[in-house]
Amino acid sequence: MLPDLRERLQATFRWTDVGDDLLVSDRSGWWRDPIVLGSVGAGLAGLFPGAAPTVVVSPEVTGFLLGPLVAVACDAGFVEVYRAGARRPTAEPMIWADVPADHRGDAQRLGARRALLTSDDRVLVVDDWASTGAQIRALARLITTAGATYLGGAVIVDECPAAVSAELTVRGLLTGADL
Numbered sequence: 001m002l003p004d005l006r007e008r009l010q011a012t013f014r015w016t017d018v019g020d021d022l023l024v025s026d027r028s029g030w031w032r033d034p035i036v037l038g039s040v041g042a043g044l045a046g047l048f049p050g051a052a053p054t055v056v057v058s059p060e061v062t063g064f065l066l067g068p069l070v071a072v073a074c075d076a077g078f079v080e081v082y083r084a085g086a087r088r089p090t091a092e093p094m095i096w097a098d099v100p101a102d103h104r105g106d107a108q109r110l111g112a113r114r115a116l117l118t119s120d121d122r123v124l125v126v127d128d129w130a131s132t133g134a135q136i137r138a139l140a141r142l143i144t145t146a147g148a149t150y151l152g153g154a155v156i157v158d159e160c161p162a163a164v165s166a167e168l169t170v171r172g173l174l175t176g177a178d179l
């Protein structure tokens with residue numbers, strides 16, 4: 001299944017030329033494609049065979065689409081991670097982790113509801129893309145601060161430097177070079 005999924009992810013991805021020699025990724029074709037949507041959850045879960053996560057954690061916004069697909073494939077639950085300032089504050093107590101600079105060079109704070117992660121949890125971070133790894137690094141810190149076990153990061157595209165992927169146990173279905 002995996003070679004077909006990889007090919008399908010490549011076939012349904014586009015770069016959009018926004019001028020000034022700048023290309024931005026258009027990932028919407030992945031979600032529009034029933035085959036990708038139906039198989040990407042199991043595909044990402046399969047990057048961590050035997051890991052048996054109890055919870056999948058993903059940042060908004062794309063992670064809210066992708067994370068639950070992986071959670072279902074793992075028989076795990078799902079916890080949302082919000083970006084500070086992106087919406088009205090969450091009412092429940094939160095646990096936060098700072099991202100000094102993301103792939104755009106912007107600082108961020110990522111937060112999850114404190115009560116949803118416990119020392120019994122084995123947590124898999126899921127996202128569509130890892131670029132510098134800064135957000136996954138912050139999420140790993142958030143998870144361990146909560147007392148839970150960080151298993152790694154499963155992403156569709158891993159374009160982190162190899163040392164960063166190894167440090168953070170990031171595994172991808174595709175590399176940046178595949179696109």
Ligand SMILES: O=P(O)(O)OC[C@H]1O[C@H](OP(=O)(O)OP(=O)(O)O)[C@H](O)[C@@H]1O
Nearest residue numbers: 060061062102103130131132133134135
């Ligand atoms: O490895 P990093 O440098 O931390 O970058 C990775 C992040 O960048 C993208 O998010 P984006 O900010 O584009 O938000 P989105 O989820 O709304 O697409 C992607 O979905 C990851 O969350």
